[in-house]
Amino acid sequence: MYRSWLERDLKMWAAQGLIDAKTATVLLNEYDSRPSAFSVGRVLLIISALLFAAAVLLLVAANWEAIPRLVRLAGIIGVIWAAYFGGGALLARGAERLAAAFLVLGALSFGGAIALVGQMYHLSGDALQAALVWFGGTVAAAVLFRSGAVTVVAGFLAFVVSGTDWTQSYAADQMLLLWLMPLMAVIVIALARYTGAGRARHLGYLLLVAWLAFIYSEYSTATTAIAIVVFGAVAYLAAALPQSPLHAIARSAGSAPAFYAYLVLMLGLVVLHVEFDAVGERLAVGIVTLGAAIAGIALSGKENGAVRYLGYVAFAAETLYLASETIGSIIGTSGFFLVSGLVVAAIAWAVIALERRLASNEDKVEA
Amino acid sequence: MTRTRSFRLSPLVAALIVAVLQTAVIGYMVESRASILRNGADIRLKTSPVDPRDLLRGDYVILSYPISTIPSSIVAGDIPEDGTRARLSVRLKPDADGLWNATEARFEDMAPEEGSVILRTLPFIINTYGAGVLADTLFVQYGIERYYVPEGEGRALENARNAQELDVEARVSSDGTPQIARLLLRGEPVYDEPLY
Numbered sequence: 001m002y003r004s005w006l007e008r009d010l011k012m013w014a015a016q017g018l019i020d021a022k023t024a025t026v027l028l029n030e031y032d033s034r035p036s037a038f039s040v041g042r043v044l045l046i047i048s049a050l051l052f053a054a055a056v057l058l059l060v061a062a063n064w065e066a067i068p069r070l071v072r073l074a075g076i077i078g079v080i081w082a083a084y085f086g087g088g089a090l091l092a093r094g095a096e097r098l099a100a101a102f103l104v105l106g107a108l109s110f111g112g113a114i115a116l117v118g119q120m121y122h123l124s125g126d127a128l129q130a131a132l133v134w135f136g137g138t139v140a141a142a143v144l145f146r147s148g149a150v151t152v153v154a155g156f157l158a159f160v161v162s163g164t165d166w167t168q169s170y171a172a173d174q175m176l177l178l179w180l181m182p183l184m185a186v187i188v189i190a191l192a193r194y195t196g197a198g199r200a201r202h203l204g205y206l207l208l209v210a211w212l213a214f215i216y217s218e219y220s221t222a223t224t225a226i227a228i229v230v231f232g233a234v235a236y237l238a239a240a241l242p243q244s245p246l247h248a249i250a251r252s253a254g255s256a257p258a259f260y261a262y263l264v265l266m267l268g269l270v271v272l273h274v275e276f277d278a279v280g281e282r283l284a285v286g287i288v289t290l291g292a293a294i295a296g297i298a299l300s301g302k303e304n305g306a307v308r309y310l311g312y313v314a315f316a317a318e319t320l321y322l323a324s325e326t327i328g329s330i331i332g333t334s335g336f337f338l339v340s341g342l343v344v345a346a347i348a349w350a351v352i353a354l355e356r357r358l359a360s361n362e363d364k365v366e367a
Numbered sequence: 368m369t370r371t372r373s374f375r376l377s378p379l380v381a382a383l384i385v386a387v388l389q390t391a392v393i394g395y396m397v398e399s400r401a402s403i404l405r406n407g408a409d410i411r412l413k414t415s416p417v418d419p420r421d422l423l424r425g426d427y428v429i430l431s432y433p434i435s436t437i438p439s440s441i442v443a444g445d446i447p448e449d450g451t452r453a454r455l456s457v458r459l460k461p462d463a464d465g466l467w468n469a470t471e472a473r474f475e476d477m478a479p480e481e482g483s484v485i486l487r488t489l490p491f492i493i494n495t496y497g498a499g500v501l502a503d504t505l506f507v508q509y510g511i512e513r514y515y516v517p518e519g520e521g522r523a524l525e526n527a528r529n530a531q532e533l534d535v536e537a538r539v540s541s542d543g544t545p546q547i548a549r550l551l552l553r554g555e556p557v558y559d560e561p562l563y
Contacts, residue, residue, distance in 0.1 A: 069563065073397070073563075081390070084381075085383075085386065088378035088379045090378075091378035106385070106386075113389070113393050114393070117397055120515070121397060122511075122515055122560070140385060140388055141381075141389075144381035145378065145382075145385070
């Protein structure tokens with residue numbers, strides 16, 4: 001995404017004579033040479049690793065009886081060893097992209113081996129334990145190889161663990177996921193920081209959001225929803241307020257911590273709208289939501305585009321919701337659409353004015 | 368985020384550690400089952416029909432046993448709180464035909480007894496209907512409810528199971544975990560399970 005924007009901008013600047021065409025090419029080449037840059041080849045490599053892994057897993061699913069059990073076992077363990085040593089040898093030579101594909105293949109084959117053993121030896125039950133073991137083995141591989149690609153696999157496996165049927169497990173009790181999900185999220189985020197796999201940390205944050213949803217599904221009360229709102233608000237303020245001691249750490253992780261905390265706050269407010277029936281309560285929630293939207297735009301609007309846009313969306317949705325609840329029944333459908341149109345136009349005008357002001361502020365700072 | 372890698376294990380050392388670690392995990396899975404088959408106590412269980420009848424999913428047959436339904440009349444001792452998850456210990460004794468049946472069950476550990484084998488169920492949610500009493504029948508699982516078969520062979524086993532002609536021989540570890548040792552069709556062994 002960024003690359004296509006960059007390419008377009010560079011072309012435009014070259015056409016306007018701001019830079020010469022040669023500089024544009026050099027700049028683009030520099031970007032492409034970064035290891036984190038998106039490249040078609042790299043993506044295709046990972047896809048081919050996934051296809052190989054799928055082949056291994058399908059071999060398992062087919063339960064190929066023609067091959068004796070021990071040979072099948074040795075075969076899949078051989079795939080694991082070959083993948084890790086292939087990846088290791090490629091890393092040693094500096095071929096990071098191809099190595100990443102091998103390591104992903106290794107991590108997925110480990111899961112295939114667990115499934116194969118479970119099936120060949122009729123080990124029914126304990127899918128949770130199997131998923132946890134897979135996650136653990138993948139985390140170990142990500143740490144030891146310091147591999148961003150394997151970190152992404154671990155991030156997805158954290159969701160697999162959370163989604164497995166824990167009624168099929170010997171070890172699980174009902175509180176297990178309550179502490180396991182945040183623990184896995186912390187592990188994934190720490191791994192993402194350690195391996196430099198910046199994007200993988202979103203999986204960790206999303207897992208935390210899913211965890212709160214899980215808590216609410218277990219204890220569906222207004223109190224839980226209020227607790228989630230308060231938690232989201234506190235976490236957001238801790239990440240976004242410059243006075244907060246956590247501000248520096250949160251900023252070092254980019255705009256994500258503040259955004260996800262803000263997302264939790266907003267999701268909590270959405271749930272509260274459902275929990276509260278009385279008019280007064282709903283009005284109170286509506287005012288809190290509008291306040292939270294404005295606070296988000298005011299506090300992090302300048303530095304955090306994601307929070308700003310979520311704030312806009314929340315503000316617009318809440319305004320329309322309040323309009324439909326209050327005057328909607330009085331003025332009829334067509335009248336309501338008219339009012340909605342006016343409201344949206346007013347918000348759009350405010351947003352455009354705000355965006356322009358933010359942009360000119362940035363110019364002033366730079367000048 | 369900077370791209371400098373301040374510390375990293377030599378990739379081949381990392382490969383060795385990861386490969387050995389993961390192989391050990393797989394080996395442990397295989398061996399934990401093999402050791403139960405080697406040393407576990409023998410029991411023989413009748414299988415029960417499963418409804419709906421077409422439960423052949425992928426390549427495994429779903430097995431159900433008379434001991435999968437525990438009448439609450441044989442449950443002794445304290446009952447856990449409503450809504451919690453618990454495991455039941457079930458004492459099995461053989462009948463005249465050599466088939467093992469549940470004679471006693473408890474939510475606490477049970478003392479071993481000559482001529483009996485204790486099985487532990489998978490955890491399940493206790494429902495006492497807010498009245499502190501169990502339902503008349505408890506439906507439990509032991510982790511031996513699935514048997515993978517070669518493609519296309521599941522149907523015959525299913526029919527036999529539904530005609531009540533299928534028996535299962537299992538071995539039980541001292542902590543109450545069972546593993547399937549072999550399947551018997553009308554008394555004849557059909558799938559003998561080697562250790563490895």
